[in-house]
Amino acid sequence: MTHDPVTPRGIPDATVARLPVYLRALSALADRGIASVSSEELATAAGVNSAKLRKDLSHLGSYGVRGVGYDVEFLVHQIGRELGLTQDWPVAIVGIGNLGHALAGYAGFASKGFRVVALFDVDSTVVGDVVAGLRVRPLADLAALAGTEQIAIGVVATPAANAQDVCDRLVAAGVRSVLNFAPCVLSVPDGVDVRKVDLSTELQILAFHEQRKAVRDLVGPLDELGARVAR
Amino acid sequence: MTHDPVTPRGIPDATVARLPVYLRALSALADRGIASVSSEELATAAGVNSAKLRKDLSHLGSYGVRGVGYDVEFLVHQIGRELGLTQDWPVAIVGIGNLGHALAGYAGFASKGFRVVALFDVDSTVVGDVVAGLRVRPLADLAALAGTEQIAIGVVATPAANAQDVCDRLVAAGVRSVLNFAPCVLSVPDGVDVRKVDLSTELQILAFHEQRKAVRDLVGPLDELGARVAR
DNA sequence: ATCTGTGAATTTCTTCACAGCA
DNA sequence: TGCTGTGAAGAAATTCACAGAT
Numbered sequence: 001m002t003h004d005p006v007t008p009r010g011i012p013d014a015t016v017a018r019l020p021v022y023l024r025a026l027s028a029l030a031d032r033g034i035a036s037v038s039s040e041e042l043a044t045a046a047g048v049n050s051a052k053l054r055k056d057l058s059h060l061g062s063y064g065v066r067g068v069g070y071d072v073e074f075l076v077h078q079i080g081r082e083l084g085l086t087q088d089w090p091v092a093i094v095g096i097g098n099l100g101h102a103l104a105g106y107a108g109f110a111s112k113g114f115r116v117v118a119l120f121d122v123d124s125t126v127v128g129d130v131v132a133g134l135r136v137r138p139l140a141d142l143a144a145l146a147g148t149e150q151i152a153i154g155v156v157a158t159p160a161a162n163a164q165d166v167c168d169r170l171v172a173a174g175v176r177s178v179l180n181f182a183p184c185v186l187s188v189p190d191g192v193d194v195r196k197v198d199l200s201t202e203l204q205i206l207a208f209h210e211q212r213k214a215v216r217d218l219v220g221p222l223d224e225l226g227a228r229v230a231r
Numbered sequence: 232m233t234h235d236p237v238t239p240r241g242i243p244d245a246t247v248a249r250l251p252v253y254l255r256a257l258s259a260l261a262d263r264g265i266a267s268v269s270s271e272e273l274a275t276a277a278g279v280n281s282a283k284l285r286k287d288l289s290h291l292g293s294y295g296v297r298g299v300g301y302d303v304e305f306l307v308h309q310i311g312r313e314l315g316l317t318q319d320w321p322v323a324i325v326g327i328g329n330l331g332h333a334l335a336g337y338a339g340f341a342s343k344g345f346r347v348v349a350l351f352d353v354d355s356t357v358v359g360d361v362v363a364g365l366r367v368r369p370l371a372d373l374a375a376l377a378g379t380e381q382i383a384i385g386v387v388a389t390p391a392a393n394a395q396d397v398c399d400r401l402v403a404a405g406v407r408s409v410l411n412f413a414p415c416v417l418s419v420p421d422g423v424d425v426r427k428v429d430l431s432t433e434l435q436i437l438a439f440h441e442q443r444k445a446v447r448d449l450v451g452p453l454d455e456l457g458a459r460v461a462r
Numbered sequence: 463a464t465c466t467g468t469g470a471a472t473t474t475c476t477t478c479a480c481a482g483c484a
Numbered sequence: 485t486g487c488t489g490t491g492a493a494g495a496a497a498t499t500c501a502c503a504g505a506t
Binding site: 016017019020021023024025028045046047082083084085087089091098099101102103105106108109111112113114152153176177178179183184185187191193195197198199200201202203204205206207208209210211213 | 435
């Protein structure tokens with residue numbers, strides 16, 4: 001019990017969260033015909049520090065060449081495999097309002113391993129509409145459809161008031177990964193992952209820092225750290 | 232230089248990122264007419280552990296009462312003030328495609344301290360349209376408008392290819408907080424904050440865990456940790 | 463008796479700095 | 485020489501566990 005914080009092939013969460021960023025930067029390099037990158041260059045493109053990048057990649061294996069760098073195509077392949085992008089993940093979107101519409105039409109879905117297979121809504125004025133080539137189904141059809149199409153990821157794009165109910169139905173239908181756009185906390189049983197995308201949280205975090213900057217400007221750029229805020 | 236990692240009234244980033252979640256949970260409690268909560272209850276509502284909640288709140292001050300809990304209204308006020316929500320933050324959205332539309336119409340904006348004051352796009356087929364009560368302006372008007380309306384936060388909802396250019400224009404117009412929905416890294420000078428909201432990153436993180444779960448199911452729920460993955 | 467606020471312990475994440483390979 | 489991979493140091497975040505206020 002000395003120092004082995006990580007199960008064999010266990011990749012730290014912080015690293016997993018950055019792999020998509022590296023992947024995107026690498027894809028952009030590949031598109032420009034670049035075959036090889038140093039950790040320094042890739043780190044810059046990804047907006048991180050190079051030591052961090054190297055440590056992150058070292059969790060996947062020794063895929064670099066000392067004195068040279070990383071092979072772009074090869075790394076794309078390895079990261080994609082690690083993230084599970086070699087297979088297709090069927091996605092269902094629940095809640096076809098403004099946001100649901102935008103999500104259904106989002107090209108980023110189709111591109112890399114994700115395929116929107118079903119759209120649901122409770123609102124009968126929306127049900128039956130064809131959005132991004134798919135007919136919107138009544139939410140009640142979810143359970144039935146989950147048998148046919150194996151839905152891997154459920155996207156909750158409903159108002160907060162319905163989100164927990166929708167989430168419960170998704171889980172009951174066998175979905176174990178949920179992406180939540182509703183501004184609320186979802187509770188799920190063990191073994192189900194939820195990730196949240198939250199516009200107003202992000203705005204509030206920006207507002208916090210913006211306020212700090214405003215105060216700092218008033219005080220003036222004098223006293224380096226001791227900025228005692230009077231009110 | 233013993234143990235004081237944080238400047239006076241410096242609130243850890245991790246705490247700042249959770250304050251909006253607490254605020255929302257508290258608002259929900261207030262709406263239900265609940266006047267007081269324990270850290271345990273609020274933590275559950277916010278989906279965090281109670282020790283973490285207490286430590287987070289302790290960074291704002293001693294606003295709880297031992298043996299009793301926290302006054303809901305009072306905490307709402309304190310957190311709102313800390314996040315800078317007592318003032319209005321003018322927001323501009325650039326890129327009025329599917330997503331920009333959804334964002335402009337998002338009620339969450341107006342509710343809590345944020346006010347959308349301008350919409351921009353380069354596409355002449357969109358410019359002039361009225362979205363959510365605002366006329367879409369050509370991007371070229373940004374510089375001129377920044378003088379009139381003090382834009383505090385710029386939302387980038389353009390394709391990745393245009394995002395850096397748009398961001399540069401926002402910064403040039405004096406914007407120091409950017410919320411980026413484009414799937415790319417933005418580089419900005421010191422003193423400008425960028426936060427990213429990224430659908431496909433979140434999907435890929437979910438896919439990673441989903442893949443793990445699939446493998447674990449194949450292996451079976453035997454050997455607790457040593458799960459050597461053979462292929 | 464109850465529940466907050468917080469030192470101390472622990473875990474996780476980041477960064478440094480350099481050994482070692484091409 | 486140039487750049488990766490990684491121990492070791494450092495910083496940050498989390499969690500424990502309990503003193504102390506009500």
